[in-house]
Amino acid sequence: MDKCHCAQIAFETIVETAKSEGIDYREIMERVNAGNTCTACKSYLIEYCESKLELQTT
Template sequence: MEKCHCAQVRFETIVQRAVSEGKDYREVVRSCGAADTCTACKDYLVAYCEERLNLAATR
């Protein structure tokens, strides 16, 4: 899975916005409404963002 189908937003877009705006990816997710309707993508979205932003290793 590479995007939230309900909000029609690609995971990569969330990562790019987080980096360019200097925000936590979770803030971007909330602002665009991703993983909020059916939540089927939530686990994939979190894993994708944390891997791309190298956050998984810091936990």
């Protein structure tokens, strides 16, 4: 799974937006309502964002 189908947003877009705005990815999730409608992607989305952002900080 690589996107939230309900919000029509790719996980990578959330990561890139969070990095470019210098804010937590969870703020972007809230802004676009990702992972909140059917919640099927939520665990995948969180794992994806945390793994991508962790790789960027090491």
